[in-house]
Amino acid sequence: MKTMTQVRRAARTLALASVASFAVSGALVGLAQAADKMIDQIHIIVPGGAGGGWDGTARGTGEALTKSGLVGTVSYENMSGGGGGKANAYMIENAESNGDTLMVNSTPIVIRSLTGVFPQSFRDLTLIAGTIGDYAALVVGKDSPINTMADLLAAYKADPAKVSIGGGSVPGGMDHLVAALVMEGAGVDSTQVNYIPYDAGGKAMAGLLSGEITALSTGLSEAIAMSEAGEVKVIGITSAERVPALPDAQTMKEQGIDAEFVNWRGFFGPPGLPQEKVDRYIATFKAMYDTPEWEEVRARNGWVNIFKPGDEFRTFLEAQEKSLGDLMKKLGFL
């Protein structure tokens, strides 16, 4: 295992070196040292491939941390496999040598440990902090006769099989659960949701635009651009209050539906990380929110700041595990 890690490290260094040598502009060198450096280096494990949501979160956060000078260097390692289980196992097995390593993760770590996709859960790791969130949204095509949640619910009550709701995750996955959560909140039978799974969010959006599904359950950030372009209508979002990025979109609450949901993203350390190190990580992330570099990254990605450090993170995760677990039991996924 150790030699493998070394090989990996070497490969990574090589990749970094080649990238750095190509960056002719020298922008990488001229980083302003604005804030006091709090940590020398962080290595972030991304449990999925390059270009995904986890990857974007890791690299975006890393960019803000280094550009603001809070952290010396941040390196990344994509470790896909087992729906994130492989990265979990890596964090746990190599806990002792992974003091500088963090893993990025999000709501699926809760869902997938419930369904038993992987044997570990967030309890097996050291919780650092939930850093950002994305609300969920229900979206319909621009030519759809449906304009509000009331319209959608009316159609659903008439014939639930005819109201197909697509999403970019498996049945029983996040997008499905959000749709069921909304139906639950509206007081209708959530087990009847005709959920149509796609293998990626982009393909689900294409499915909506092509008219093969009635509505789409998606992350709000993925819907904002399409909504601004007038291609889709956002009929309900799962935040407590309206979101400044899309002020016209009504919340579920406003429309009398008791459903709130946030897909959090955050960072985990290896198990048994000393408290003093945990505190330093938490303090670093806390300081990050006040930097202009973070604000730039956050704004361009449409992320929402949610800072849930340490124990607060644990309480939040336990609550989410409970509510999603109950819903999954009801839907027959557990």
Add this chain to the structure above:
Amino acid sequence: MLEGLFMGLSTAFSFTNLLMVVGGCLIGTFIGMLPGLGPMSIIAIMIPVAVTIGDPSGALILLAGVYYGAIFGGSTSSILINAPGVASTVATAFDGYPLTRQGKAGKALTVAAIASFSGGTIGAMLLMVFAPMLATVALLFHSAEYFAMMVVGLSAIAAFAGTGQVPKALMMTVAGLMLATVGETALFNLPRFTGGIMDLQSGLAFVTLAMAMFALPEALFLVLDPKRSKSEGSGGKITDLRITRAEAKLIAPVIGRQSIQGFLIGVLPGAGATIASFLGYAVERNLAKGEEQAEFGKGSLKGLAAPEAANNAACTGSFVPLLTLGIPGSGTTAILLGALVALNVTPGPRLMVDEPAVFWSVIISMYVGNLVLLALNLPLIPYIAKVLAVPRTYLIPFILFFTLIGAYIGQNNATELLMLIGLGVIATLLRFANYPLPPLLIGFILGRMLEDNFARSMQIHGGPGFILERPMTMALLAFAVLLVVLPGLRSYRKRRVEAKKAGVADGD
């Protein structure tokens, strides 16, 4: 539009952006030549560089150059060592590698380069003229049609179902389809057929299977059969570089057709370069007549030109949904989308209006890029082909090394190596028993999309009724049947005519 076009022209031909095109193409085509590193991983590595550039036009020009450069260069390992590094170059190996075995590696590389260039350039032209209109075409296909399209793609296996081989080819296809069901899919919330092995949870990796089915048995065969390795390609002299006028005439219509067909398939967000290459191969094989058709799979220039033109055109076509709708059709375009968003450019219907310089300069840079690639690749062919002149005792370990590295890099996982060797041994045994291996890979690549789209249609329409309800699905399925049945019918009729003639002769 004209104003935007001029803006794009001046942006594309600025000094830094020309540098971006050349740089992107160089990086793409050379890394693309290595098996195992597809455009997706190269682009992912290049993202930080592109974002550092800061100018969205320059960044996108660079990344696009890397993308089509990688597709351009990807054919090299397929042709030379039968090791397709990305799914879209699997069909290239079908005829490219047999050509190499006949000592025509130089010619094969030349044909591939010309077909790639034409595909890319014709694709760029279509993109420039029709991009705004094609946005609606991209949304024409529902899951039902994608399912039917995968069926059409499967008909490419017919090329490997020669006389007496039909049951074997079908068995291999079914084996491929079965392998595709391993792991998590979009349709179930639990992994299937993994035997509890975590490394199988996300399914078998394409690169591992491709290396195990194609490159490894080939290398083992060379070791086990020294006579064969001596007699063929001996001395490795690459004299046959040029293509003759007759050959050019032969492949020109194939390239023309496949550039257009490939582009249109690339426009569909659920299809892409791989499907385009298989469909191109299947269609061209059916259009070819008599002996030319029998050549497919054994070293046909047409069979090489078709997938190469199609996959490059499809790669260009995939920019339509990306730029005009903001929908990524593939993993690679999804990463490109991420890079654009990181640069504060939101692709979508408004991109052409809001950022005409970005939109048009990227398209125009594609012409330049394809020219650069052609100019870069053609003179290099003799040197690249010289790889084969390396004595076998050195070449075989070299091939094995690249095969193993290719499987390892893709997943960053040592278990892949064990799977590669296990599957490779099975594949070698199958080859000894004369089972055609390409159908297995075709089945594996198309299997998952076939299943996903079929199940999705079933769920949306509440049963298999969609096949009858949707005329386009019906038409595509009928087309697939035709592609399979027609050649059989044709040869049957020919045989009957010949039998009749023979009978008459006997009577005389």
